[in-house]
Each structure stands twice: as structure tokens, then as C-alpha cells.
Amino acid sequence: MVVNNGIANDARVIKTAAALRRAGAEVTVLGIATAGGPREETTAGGVRYVRLPVFPRRGATAAYLRFALARRAAHLVRDPRRWQRTLPSLRWYQRAFTRELRALDPDIVHAHDIHLLDTVARTWPPHRCPFVIYDAHEYVADLAVAGRRTRREVESWAAKERDRISDADAVITVSPEIATRLAAEHHLPRRPTVVLNAPVRFDGPADPGAPAGPVRSLRAEVGVSASTPLAVYGGALSTARGLGTVIEALPLVPDLHLAIVAVPYPHPMSQELRELATSLGVADRTHLIEPVAAHEVPAFLASADIGVSAILGTAASYDMAMPNKLFEFLHAGLRIVTS
Template sequence: MGFDGGAGAAASRGRVVMLVDNGVNGDSRVQKAARSAADAGWEVILLGRAPGGVPQTWRLGGAEVRLLAVADPLSRRRHEYRRVFRRGPLAYPPNGIAAHRKQAVRAWETDLRLRAAELDLTARSGRPVPGWRRRALAAEKVAASVTGKWVSFRYWQLTRGQKDRRKLAGPVDRFYTWFWETVRGDGAWRRLEPALWDWELAFGPVVDRLRPDIIHANDYKMLGVGARATLRLRAAGHPVQLVWDAHEFLPGLNPALSRGRWLRAQCAHEREHAPVADAVVTVSEALADLLQREHHLPERPTVVLNAPNAGAADATDGGPVPDLRALCGIGSDVPLLAYSGAVAPVRGVDVVVEALPALAGVHLALVSLPPGRSSTPSIDALLRRAGELGVADRVHVLPYVPHHQVAAFLSAADAAVSPLVHLPNHEIALSNKFFEYSHARLPIVVSDVRTMAETVRSTGQGEVFRAQDAADFARAARAVLADPERYRAAYDRPGLLENWTWERQAEALDRVYTRLLAPAGVG
């Protein structure tokens, strides 16, 4: 099927174009949504961003995935193309000349060392070396040294100025932000974050040509792309419905971001386009309430949890499930905690490592390596700390497995951990890993972030500890490891795991699609 569709569209319940701002691989929610919608009879075309800018196309079950090249010249701001005299009047311009000059001085110094060596060899051979050549070489060394210091100083002024400007939080930047917010209101994002247009210019024309019945926009960047396409298509006489899938509460991102321009611009962009959405879906009950209040939505968003597939066939799709304990090099009798997901300071994984000295013999499996990577800076820092604590031999870093294998893979552990730190978005989240841990029937040790802690306390499936408190984590871990069957029994509650499946969530999403097209007599 080409970009303009084909005969399959007429036989389907309707054409759904899904939008996401990543390469699809690694985004389990988007993959599951596309696949299940196609299984339910919708014609699904999922548009994402091509890594490296090389367009790609493949099938995801019955859905078609198209990765588009996204040029991003607007991601560079105008000040990145010029010197900032106020911060570095002697800085090089940001056009590459600084690296050129630094390399040229290094080449000069290397040549001087070679010429000095040649003079030494000449002298050792008994041939005379004119004194003026020694003096000229010495003078040139001084000149090279002075030039090197001058180049380094100008290079330092450039990099310092660029680093300061990237924060966009100085007095001039704050005035610029205030001015455009005052003049343009929510439309200020056009001045404050013009890089959002890069997404529009890459995705918008493709969506227009596909003429979907439903646009499913994942998260805040794609909301704008979907909303503008909706307005254009309707103006052209083509009926289309917009579904906004909000994965997180944008104002609740890391508060440090709010000191700069980026988050304010993204929030303004979201506020401008949220009213265009015909339906909103999101990932938790708490986030549904927040979104309705924040955007004055006429109806509460539909909750579609980040739950895993339940089908046993899915777990082995693509090959056998790896053996977690074999990869860690330990036997079945060794206590093993498992963590699945990225390692970053806000994820709180460091508290688990800090607690290991108090958990004699307990090992930790970190299923955290992205495809094609052997490590990340955050993982390296964690392993260094494990070495300092003398527990490096009990920390095992493993690569991700396909999303449909995660629960089966982790089930070989004795317990799972979710040690999130306190951030606004963490307080309202029921993460993908939480449901994967549950389907692995593992006792869970969670930090006291609100929604997850309330859930664990109500179900009895684990223990709660004070976030970033290693001693309290050790207490909670000892409790679940001492009597894991007590916590596993929570999963026998009728309907608990059945409700926490993607199959059940897909039914809710399908109802949203069906309701949106029902007035037009479709579906």
C-alpha cells in the first residue's frame, strides 16, 4: 500500500493514523495499540520518526509502520549561530572555527617537536647546528604556547556561553519568555519552541494525504500535529476525529525544566491544541482527573492502562524467553530482586544498590540495556557505586527483551522493585513495569509515590518503603523475601490480573474509536 492508501481502507472499519515522536521500537504502548486496533478490524498506519533520517516501513501484526525523516533545523535557536558578546566577547563564533584553530595549534606543536628532534639528531651526528636555528625554534615554541593559550581561552568562552544559553533561564531569556507569553498567550510556543514546527512539516503533509477517519496522537508533541491536521482536513470537507493519548502530565515533568523556556512552551502548545481533541485517553485514573481539570475537558478521559498482553502465545513470539537466572549466573536458591527499565537518578535505582550491603546474599538484576548498547553513563555510575560498596558481584546488568516477553522473563526472580523518587508525574503513575511485575506474579517493593503505593497497599501484592531511604528499602525487601508466597497470593484475587491486561484495555480503546465514528454511521 502506498502513502495514499489502497483497497484495504474500504474493507476496514475505518482508517486510523497513529502518530508518535519516536522510532516505535521500544514504545510498547504504541506497538500494542496499533497491533490490537488492526486486529479489531481498523486499518492502522503508524507514523513515527526514522532514526538516522532514513525512512523505513514494516508490518506490526496487521498494522503498517512508516518511519519518516524529520529534519530539525528549527531545533537550533538563532543564538546558536552567532557569538554571545555579553557572555564571551572574545569567544569564537559557533561555526566550527574554534575546533579548527585548536587542531591547527596541536599540529603546529607536533611539528615543532619533530623539528627539535631533527636538530638533536643532527648535533649527535657531529654536524654543526647554527645557533640561530635553535633560537628561532625556541621563539616559535613560545609563540605556539601563547597562541595555544589564546585559542583555549576563546574556545572556553564559546563553550561556556553556549552552555549558559542552552538553559534559556537568564534575565534576557526570562524577559523574552514573559514578553511573548504576554503578547501571544498560548500561541507563544511558536516563538519559544519553534522546533515543534519540524514535526509538523515532516508529519503534517503525510497525514493530509492519508485522509484518516481517526487521528490517534500520542503525547504532547503529536497532539499539535494531529490537531492541525484535523482542522485542515475538516476545512477541506473530510470528516475526521482526533484522539489524544496523554502518556504523562506535562506540567508535572521534572520541576527543574520549568525554570527555562522549554516546558512553558510545551505546556502552551498543549493547551492550545487540547480543545481540538474529540476524545482523550490516558494511562491512569489520577492522570485522567488532572487532565480534565487542567484542560477543562467536557468529559473525563478514558483510562487505558499500560498493561501487558496476557496471551501465552505472545510471550514466546519471536523466540524462546531467555533464562533470567542463567544470564545472572546464579542458581534457583539465590535471592534475586529484579528491576526493568531505564536507569536514571529520577528512577531511584541507586537506593537499591545502597541497600544491598544490608541484604546479605541478595542479587539484583537490572534489565536496563537499550538495544545495541553495552552500558550508559547512569549504569556506569551505578556500577561504580556498587564496587565502592563491595557488592558489584551481586549486580547484573542485562539487555531489554521484547515487551511481550518481559513478564515471563522476570518471573524467575523472587521479587521486583519500583523505587521511583517523588516527582509530580511519579505520584500519579501506574507504570508499564508495575503491570509487567504483576503478571510475572512477583511481590513488589515500591517507593511511597502516591498511586503505586496506594495500589500495593490495597492489593497486598508487596511492601512500600520511603523513597530514597536505603534502610527502609532493605526492611521492605527483607519482608517480601521472607514470605514471597504471602504476597503472590494477592494475584489469585478474581479479576485482578484479568483487568490488568492489554486485551481488556484494547476493548476500551476500541469503544472510543467506535463511539467517535458512530454519528457518521461508520463502525
């Protein structure tokens, strides 16, 4: 498997790797190390996780200067259809992943998201390329513009998907609606298979050396009694995830406490959320909680009363999403409040 992040907070990648290992496959997941960091390798539950040094650390170094100049040059290219020029990160992916992929000599490569699909296809000549699966985690043609992601970047990734989706021997995705769109818009020979973001069933922890079952209680960490109403949000955070809206609603429900179990932890938005809660007089009912391992999430959340997903309807990708948290809430037996 290949993915353009540090793996640890990508529940779909971890769950897929664990499920394949349980089915008898030998699984290696290649991800990205912290910028400027060394190559890292770990093993959990029989899955080998390798984080590759891809991007340079920000600073006065020749490596970072080359990277910064490439990004600056990319901004001069206005046409997103020229994605090879507008997405400078592709060169760094190619350098880091090609050697590792060739050394592994896999039978199947599972490319999570669009970022590394062309890197996989270019690693081998067409007649020697392994079976390639493209896993569309999102509807790339209309990703939300949030944080550092610009509209031009979204259009560039969409153009890349249009040009390179045919490199995949099979396409899977997260929801029926996205599957239908991909089949129609890219004239695929068959509709992508839908693999939901559902929790993996574990008889024990992913790492055989870890203790069985959740070792923490959400309600205990929040510090409220069993009779106190408790809502929980779990997963990645951005302005588009609507946590500001949820906090703004807390004054309307005087007894309700909100637990935010966000990745990464501590989260860059933590201070912003605390300041909002303080300004509304609900800081004592807003709790930022350290997350647990992916296989422990449903049991960890189960002591709450309500699961909250308030994603803002700013992009078609969000409108068609069926995120991990939805299924984690279901498995935890929670009532769900969603946008």
C-alpha cells in the first residue's frame, strides 16, 4: 500500500491493512515521514509500516530552497490541466517511493487517494507493472477548499485523476454516490467497488503485545457522571468539519458536554476551539481528549450519548462522504446528530 501521509491517523489505511493481513496477505504500507525526518519502520499486527523521508524540513538548507523554488514556479502555471507542473510534490513522491516499490516487487499495489497513482504506474514498464488498485477516499473533482488547499490545487488533482485513473486495474471508493460519479465521469468499464469506512472486527488488539480491549474510558477522561449528557466528535479537524457550529450550539443545551477526540493530537486548531468555547461561556463543557488506537475507537466512544458530525456542505465530496466517524458511532451504539 502507498499513501501520502504519516499513516498513523489514517483509519481507512490501517483498517484495510489489518483486514488484508487477517486474510493471509503479506502487507507493507509505505507512507511519509515528518518533513526532514529519517526513514522509520515499525510492525503492528503483522503489518509492516514504513515512513519514507520525502519532503525537506523548512529552513535555510539547499534541499528546502529547491523545494520552495519548485512550489513558487508551480504558482506561475495557471492551467490546472498541466498538473505535472502545478503539483510540484509529485517529483518528491517519485524520488522517495520508486526505489522502495521496486525493492518490494509486490503482486498488488493499493494506492490510497490520487496523490501516488502515477508514481506507482511509472515505477515499472507497463508489461511488468503489478495489479494496481486505486482507492478513492474522496470525490476529487470537488474537494473542499480549506486550510492550505486552493481551488487551483483541487482542479489540478482532479485533472490528474482524469488522466491517470486508467492506470488502475481496479477502482474502489467509500460510498455508492462517489462510485456512480467516478464510473460516469471517467467512462470506467465497471462501477467502482464500494468498501465502506466501517471498523474492522477484532478479536483482540492489532498489536499482539498490547493489552486486550480499550484501556481508557471517554466519560472518565471527560470527568462527568453517567447521568450527564455527553456528545462526542471523533476524527480529523478542519474549519470545514463544523466544530465551530457545534460549540456555538452548546449555550442552547445547558447540561450537554462535548468531547472532541481529534487527530493529530494536540491539534493545531485546539487553541482556536478553546478560545471560541471561552467566549461563549462553555469552556468548562468543551473537552479536547487524546485519541485511542483505531481498533479501540468504537468501544472508547460507547460511554457517550451522542455522536456528532457537523460537516459543512461546502463541497460535493463532503455531500457524498460516508466518513469513518459515522460507522464508529454506529458500532458504539450512539445516537447520531449530523448535518
